[in-house]
Amino acid sequence: MGALEGRIAVITGAGRGIGREHALLFAREGASVVVNDLGGSNTGEGADTGPAHEVVDEIVAAGGKAVANTQNIATWDGAARLVEQAISEFGGLDVVVNNAGILRDGFIAGMEESQWDAVLAVHLKGHFSVLRHAATYWKEQSKAGNQPNAAVINTASGSGLTIPNAGQVNYGAAKAGIAAMTLVAAEELERYGVRVNAIAPIARTRLTLATPGMGALMGEPEEGEVDLFSPANISPLVGYLASEKCPVTGKVFAVQGGAISELGGWHDVKTIETDGLWEIDDIAVRLP
């Protein structure tokens, strides 16, 4: 029996790259998958129904269960329709993998409003919109006495968590926001039987190959060499986090090459205290 037998999952941005590998693995492990992809460019321009349908065709040809969804998850209604499709086509929802992403890199002093808005919309609002509609469904199920055993896996990035990547202020801010959202959601949704975790992956995809320096970091493997930077090497962690027996919640994991690391967040590193009201001079002496 597959590790995800009987699970019903929606995976955003599953037409290409890492999301596509999640969809293929989930289906092989017995899940019914709603394969979402808008099919736009790296920068989020345009749309193409091809990638989502191609992944569905591949899954169905291999004997798996999948349907395509080409909604834009950066919109509230698109996210709602994605969640509704899982319920209407497969009869429920157990797993959300928020993965869709774009890049519009730029330095702060020259960044256009559209670069900021597009990246925040796809990553931060896109993650929240799908989470919001799924959480509404799970809350209703819980209140009706059908306590869910559900999982959300969000996609953060080292950019914004461990690496303050110059030129990615929009992307880093969105990804740090996704990590924070993950921790809040894990606290809030536990009562409805929902676990929430995030990954910060590194893999060879069109997104990373377009980022200066990244291609060299993840060269093509030699003949017979294990391809640790294949996007397929990210999906087993996501499959584990999605599985019914997994107890993990409220965590963020970096996954790259042959390593999986649990990341830790903000914490106090130094405290100064006063008995009276603060004076600028006092802070100036004691804080640096």
Ligand SMILES: NC(=O)c1ccc[n+]([C@@H]2O[C@H](COP(=O)([O-])OP(=O)(O)OC[C@H]3O[C@@H](n4cnc5c(N)ncnc54)[C@H](O)[C@@H]3O)[C@@H](O)[C@H]2O)c1
């Ligand atoms: N590849 C890496 O090394 C890496 C590193 C850190 C984070 N990530 C994150 O992993 C996720 C997947 O990235 P990838 O490298 O596989 O990129 P990718 O470009 O290969 O795949 C992303 C997919 O998301 C889809 N998409 C974009 N906007 C969408 C929208 N509004 N609605 C629906 N679908 C949409 C695209 O059409 C594309 O098929 C992203 O969130 C990315 O930020 C990737």
